[in-house]
């Protein structure tokens with residue numbers, strides 16, 4: 548589903564003319580199979596977010612090749628990446644990244660609006676999914692009127708509304724208490740099992756890593772073997 552071959556990444560930092568090159572990822576070879584839940588673990592600064600950003604095209608590798616769903620994505624331009632992301636990826640973030648001026652319903656609906664889906668079909672899909680993740684009763688609430696766990700469920704619903712084959716999650720339970728974390732992890736397992744969605748999850752949390760089929764440890768920008 549996702550394949551990285553010989554991927555290296557370095558950032559350039561500092562003032563123009565005085566840039567310094569900071570190597571962050573080194574010779575990454577990684578395959579995530581369809582239907583897998585893969586956890587990416589490792590210390591702060593080991594390169595986990597950089598790896599996820601490479602998978603989602605927000606940054607381009609300095610060298611190496613990346614394939615997603617059979618397509619070589621390394622050379623896609625911005626516009627092509629935007630379409631590719633919409634068709635293939637859902638995203639879940641630690642900070643939920645909901646739009647504060649939109650209700651829970653409107654947040655979940657947004658990807659369908661962007662895709663140009665007709666309003667009747669949007670309504671059906673949004674309500675069905677909000678019910679599935681247990682937040683239908685909060686449809687008219689704004690994010691500020693919801694608990695952290697409820698906000699995260701809204702963001703999960705938004706990430707799934709276009710039925711993406713892959714969900715990338717960056718510390719998805721980082722802002723949740725243990726009760727809400729449990730609900731989120733059960734939901735991820737269920738979605739993986741029932742819909743075959745592939746998950747790549749960055750985490751520091753052992754509970755999260757424990758639901759993964761496989762955990763990959765990054766150490767100073769290198770894959771340090773299975774956990």
Ligand SMILES: Nc1ncnc2c1ncn2[C@@H]1O[C@H](COP(=O)(O)OP(=O)(O)OP(=O)(O)O)[C@@H](O)[C@H]1O
Pocket residue numbers: 558559560569571589590591592593594595596597598
């Ligand atoms: N845009 C950037 N410009 C320059 N350096 C960056 C940039 N983004 C990340 N880095 C550097 O790359 C290294 C890896 O960062 P990254 O965010 O991938 O680590 P991480 O494992 O996700 O860390 P954390 O667990 O703290 O989120 C760090 O040393 C960081 O300072």
